[in-house]
Amino acid sequence: MQQRTIITIGFVVLFYGAVPAAFGSTDYVISSIVAALTIAGTAVAWALLGNLGGMVSFGHAAFFGVGAYVSALLTMNAGWPVFAAIIAGGAGASIASVAIMPALRLRGPYFALAVLAYAGIFRILATEMEGITRGAAGLLSIPRLPTILGFDLGTNIGSYYVILTIVLAAMAAYAWIRRSEIGFALLAMHETEDATRILGVPSTRLKAMMLVLSAFITGIVGAFNAHHISFLDPDYAFSGVWTVLPIVAAIFGGFRTVSGPFIGALAIYLLDQFVFKSLLPTGHQIILGAALGTMILLSPDGLVPLLGRGLGKKRHAAT
Amino acid sequence: MLRLENITVGFGGLTALANVTLEVGARELVGLVGPNGAGKTTLFNVISGLARPKAGTASFNSVNLLRKPVQARARIGIARTFQIPQPLHELTVRQNLIVAQTFGAGHRNARRIDEILDFIGLKRKAEENAADGLALSEHKALEVGKALATEPKLILLDEVLAGLETAGKRQFMQTLKRMHQEAGLAIIIIEHDIETILALCQRAVVLDFGKVIADQTPEEIFRNPAVMRSYTGATPGA
Ligand SMILES: Nc1ncnc2c1ncn2[C@@H]1O[C@H](COP(=O)(O)OP(=O)(O)OP(=O)(O)O)[C@@H](O)[C@H]1O
Ligand SMILES: [Mg+2]
Numbered sequence: 001m002q003q004r005t006i007i008t009i010g011f012v013v014l015f016y017g018a019v020p021a022a023f024g025s026t027d028y029v030i031s032s033i034v035a036a037l038t039i040a041g042t043a044v045a046w047a048l049l050g051n052l053g054g055m056v057s058f059g060h061a062a063f064f065g066v067g068a069y070v071s072a073l074l075t076m077n078a079g080w081p082v083f084a085a086i087i088a089g090g091a092g093a094s095i096a097s098v099a100i101m102p103a104l105r106l107r108g109p110y111f112a113l114a115v116l117a118y119a120g121i122f123r124i125l126a127t128e129m130e131g132i133t134r135g136a137a138g139l140l141s142i143p144r145l146p147t148i149l150g151f152d153l154g155t156n157i158g159s160y161y162v163i164l165t166i167v168l169a170a171m172a173a174y175a176w177i178r179r180s181e182i183g184f185a186l187l188a189m190h191e192t193e194d195a196t197r198i199l200g201v202p203s204t205r206l207k208a209m210m211l212v213l214s215a216f217i218t219g220i221v222g223a224f225n226a227h228h229i230s231f232l233d234p235d236y237a238f239s240g241v242w243t244v245l246p247i248v249a250a251i252f253g254g255f256r257t258v259s260g261p262f263i264g265a266l267a268i269y270l271l272d273q274f275v276f277k278s279l280l281p282t283g284h285q286i287i288l289g290a291a292l293g294t295m296i297l298l299s300p301d302g303l304v305p306l307l308g309r310g311l312g313k314k315r316h317a318a319t
Numbered sequence: 320m321l322r323l324e325n326i327t328v329g330f331g332g333l334t335a336l337a338n339v340t341l342e343v344g345a346r347e348l349v350g351l352v353g354p355n356g357a358g359k360t361t362l363f364n365v366i367s368g369l370a371r372p373k374a375g376t377a378s379f380n381s382v383n384l385l386r387k388p389v390q391a392r393a394r395i396g397i398a399r400t401f402q403i404p405q406p407l408h409e410l411t412v413r414q415n416l417i418v419a420q421t422f423g424a425g426h427r428n429a430r431r432i433d434e435i436l437d438f439i440g441l442k443r444k445a446e447e448n449a450a451d452g453l454a455l456s457e458h459k460a461l462e463v464g465k466a467l468a469t470e471p472k473l474i475l476l477d478e479v480l481a482g483l484e485t486a487g488k489r490q491f492m493q494t495l496k497r498m499h500q501e502a503g504l505a506i507i508i509i510e511h512d513i514e515t516i517l518a519l520c521q522r523a524v525v526l527d528f529g530k531v532i533a534d535q536t537p538e539e540i541f542r543n544p545a546v547m548r549s550y551t552g553a554t555p556g557a
Contacts, residue, residue: 181421184414188407191450195405198367199469200393200423 015164020157030156032273033266034228037163040265041221043246044170045214047255052178052186053210056108058243059100059115060218062122063093065237067219068226069126069133072142075227082146086223093219094212096122104207123238138233145227159228166224167262170217175258177213182206245269248288252295254302263304268292320345320505321366321473326375328361328529335361336372337529343473343507348499350516350537351509353526354549359509360402362526363475367399368392379473393423396472400462400479402509406449412436412461413445416468423469432468438494439464456487460494467498474498476508480515492519513541525549 023029042060049055071089074080080088103114126133133139144154145162152158177183185201197203222242226232246265253264268288276284299306321343328336335358343349351359364370365377368389377384382395407415416432436442439460444453449461459479466474476495480488492515499506510516516523516537523540525533527549533540540546 181417181427184407184410185418185422187409188415188418191408192405194369194389195401196407196418197389198369198393198399199407199419199465200390200425201418202390202422 012168015168016161020160024157027156030160032270034156034160034163035273036266036269037160037167038221038225038228039245039249039269040262041163041167041170041224042218042242043249043253043261043265044167044174044258045217045221046246047250047261048170048174048177048217049210049214050250051256052174052183053207053214054186054190055104055207055211056112057115057214058112058247059119060214060246061238061240061242062115062119063097063215063218064222064225064242065122065126065234066096067093067222068232068237069139070219071223072139072226072232073132075143076139082143082227086220086227089223089226090216090220093215093222096219097211097215101208101211104204104211119238119243123234126234126238133234136233136235138231138236139226140231142226142230142232144230145224159224163221163224163228166220170220171258171262173213173217178258182209186210248292250302252292252302254299254304254306256301257304260302260304264302267303320380322376322378323362323366324376326362326365326372326377328358328365328370328372334529336365336526339375339526339529339531341524341531341534343505345472345505346499346503347522348506348508348520350520350523351507351526352511352513352516352523352540352546352550357526357549358529359526360477361529363399363477363507363509366392366475367397390422393469393471394425396470397475398423398466398469398471398473399475400459400466400477402477402481404455404458404462406453406458406461407465408450410449411446412441412449412453412464415449415461415465419465419468420470423471435464435467438467438498440494456483456491459483459491463494463498467502471504473505473507476506478509478511480510480512488515495519513537517541 019033023033042064046057046060049057067089070092071085074085074088075082100115100118103111103118106114127135145159146153153162185196186206188196189201189203193203222237226237245268246261249265249268250261251264252268253262254260268291271291272284272288276287280287295303323339323341326336326339327334339362351362353359361370365372366384368387372385379395379397384392387395407418410418413432413436416435420432421427433442436445441457441460441464444457447453453461463476463479480491483491495506496519498504508519520537523535523537524531525540525546532549533543533546535543
């Protein structure tokens with residue numbers, strides 16, 4: 001517990017203090033970190049559903065895109081303030097997730113496939129509903145993040161603080177659930193579902209709650225991104241990138257841990273931007289794949305458990 | 320309290336239970352005996368919701384059981400143990416009990432958890448990983464502990480004494496007796512060992528090939544030639 005508190009404080013000081021102090025004036029670096037954190041937020045949400053809900057989703061791009069469109073349209077057409085609209089974007093993604101709930105009763109690959117099909121539908125909807133979304137032409141000049149107390153959150157450094165706070169809040173919620181009775185019950189369900197239900201655990205309802213929460217977080221991140229880059233079209237908002245990169249990041253970092261997806265996203269995205277891309281300008285994703293493969297061979301549980309073992313920490317059940 | 324009527328369960332061509340009718344009152348302690356494959360565990364599965372009967376009715380305190388999903392049956396007071404212990408994975412012993420209490424009993428009471436740990440003799444193992452830190456007898460004790468933590472009115476014990484050595488078995492039997500007296504529970508216990516049934520129960524029900532062939536006092540049961548025939552036909556070591 002002591003050690004965890006120290007790590008948490010160090011983490012906060014590093015990301016709220018040292019990182020902006022070091023890179024705040026280098027727009028290119030800080031905007032890459034913002035992009036990495038956008039992946040990180042989605043990766044945390046994906047891992048929450050994967051680790052606690054036991055569900056592998058290939059559909060998080062749907063929640064990302066729905067959050068983005070809901071928030072953008074509310075600010076552009078209904079004049080909502082940006083932050084209220086971002087939260088509504090999360091809520092919109094949660095509502096969208098209700099449509100996939102019947103699939104929660106499917107297991108393993110069947111759930112994954114159902115979600116993949118489901119995600120495709122939203123891209124089509126966004127393209128076809130031209131009256132609302134302007135279709136393939138996309139949305140331009142989406143309102144940027146506001147200025148609060150004289151601090152312009154629309155700048156790269158301002159956006160950095162916003163997305164950092166979103167991701168850390170998501171991680172805090174995840175950590176809290178994981179250590180609650182609900183988290184215990186969800187973890188137990190992986191291997192011993194009947195034995196867990198026998199004790200009164202409503203397994204499908206708890207999984208549904210994780211789905212709604214995961215969609216909410218992803219929708220918020222998608223909404224943030226829409227206001228950060230100020231542009232959306234269906235191919236971008238529902239791009240498979242928003243599904244694949246978070247999965248790669250979460251697995252690379254360790255999707256069974258709370259910090260793994262965060263660390264994994266920063267590592268993967270920044271390595272890709274600053275190292276792999278210069279080594280191999282086209283097809284640098286291949287190195288990404290190789291890096292993931294190496295990590296899985298080296299430590300199937302990912303980077304964070306590997307580091308943990310390096311520090312000689314003993315693994316405890318669900319702590 | 321528990322009332323089963325004409326319960327029939329089939330697995331493909333096999334009839335695991337045929338027209339089983341059984342009534343168990345509050346605070347009763349009933350032994351359920353029969354050879355391997357007789358359908359004893361299947362009967363527990365029907366009561367707890369893991370098996371769906373083809374025909375028949377089941378009620379618990381006048382509530383239609385067959386309409387209730389597994390988890391809802393726990394919440395109205397039915398608990399069970401598994402023949403092969405099923406500790407909740409990835410959790411400590413204490414966390415196993417916390418899940419059972421939170422969802423089965425519907426509230427949190429840390430003192431009660433400590434009492435149960437004491438009662439089942441696992442206080443010192445409370446923070447161990449339940450799936451890989453326990454011996455067989457401790458696994459069986461945890462099965463009972465999880466069931467108790469849901470604060471049941473009826474508890475179904477599936478061979479919780481099997482595989483324990485004599486001293487452990489005697490101690491566990493004392494625990495079960497105390498549990499029955501103190502908590503005022505109804506208990507159905509599946510057990511192959513005749514001595515154990517004689518020592519624990521006032522009533523024993525015999526299943527053979529899915530049928531109830533006797534429902535008497537244990538003393539009468541083990542004088543009953545039909546029962547002894549089905550028993551001696553059982554696999555050795557059962
Ligand atoms: N899920 C299942 N699918 C198919 N057959 C099953 C299933 N469960 C039980 N059976 C069969 O039903 C019959 C009754 O099994 P059950 O486990 O209820 O017996 P039991 O009386 O508990 O035996 P034991 O003393 O060995 O535990 C057996 O023939 C068994 O093979
Ligand atoms: Mg059995």
